[in-house]
Structure formats: structure tokens, C-alpha cells
Amino acid sequence: MDELAYRMRAAEPGDEPQLKQAIGITMARPDGKRTAYRAAAQRGEVLVLEQYDTREHRWNIVGFVEYHVRVDDTVTIKDAGSIGETPHSAIIKHLFNEALGSAGAREATAKVRSDATAWNELLGSIPGFYQEGKEYSRPHYYLIWRWSPELAAQQARRKQRGRRV
Secondary structure, X not given: OOOOOEEEEEOOHHHHHHHHHHEEEEOOOOOOEOOOOHHHHHOOOEEEEEEEEOOOOEEEEEEEEEEEEOOXXXXXXXXXXXXXXXXXXXXXXXXXXXXXXXXXXXXXXXXXXXXXXXXXXHHHHOOOEEEEEEEEEOOEXXXXXXXXXXXXXXXXXXXXXXXXX
């Protein structure tokens, strides 16, 4: 039986070296690499996507999402990243959908620097996300994104109807 080429799992503190090496820019740090993952992994707030390398016979991390679930089932997406110098949309979308679904989120929020165009376009393309506002936190402006499962379902239905025509 063939093994799946991808798998999703909670990050462990020992994943930090591979995360540092594999992940380029992140949503929270669009102009440089993130330096620490260990504390978030210890809290169980990091989900990683791995790809199996058939030549080396090992799993390699290709993306991550760091999130926090509040008591009221509201999710705050703190950071995300993927291999490469720009966000890989399929990897990030898969991670976001898994994090929001597994947490049973009633809603979610994310803040992205307004000058991180690739990240803002990516969030805008994920069903259920919409730009709620903007804030200033020295030295950058941030766009505030909100997600709701109702809006995600509504947009998915609209997309399905568009395909049937």
C-alpha cells in the first residue's frame, strides 16, 4: 500500500530547527525569518504540514500555522508560513482550513501588515475571510481580517452555483 505524500500534525519542540531552515517569510514577519517556534509548539498551538521525500525516506515540513483558541471558540491566527520566498497558497489554505475546522471555530481573526501584499491577497482568497479594518502599531499599519463559518459556507455555495451555469 502506498503512503500518502502529505500529512498534518501538531508541531513538537524538536521541530524548531527544521521549521527555521524550511520556512522563508511568514505572515507575521514578511520581511525576515522567524526565530523561535518552541514555546508555541510546547503550548500545542502550531500545526505543521509535512511532505514525504521518497529519495531521502523522510518527512519534511513544508508549512505551518500558529493559532490560539480562546474559551469562546474564537481562533486567533498568530502566524503562518510555507516553503519558498512567497506564501504557497495551497499549503496555507490547507493549514488554515484544518486549524479552523479542528478547533471548531465560531470565528477567527488575523492581522497582516498592510504592505504584505501576497499575504493579504491570500487571506482575501480564502472563503469566509473578509477585511474588517485597519490599525496602526508602530512602525506599521496592519489589516485586520475576520473569518466566519457562515460566510465561508455562503461563498462556497455561491462558487458551486457559478460552476453549474
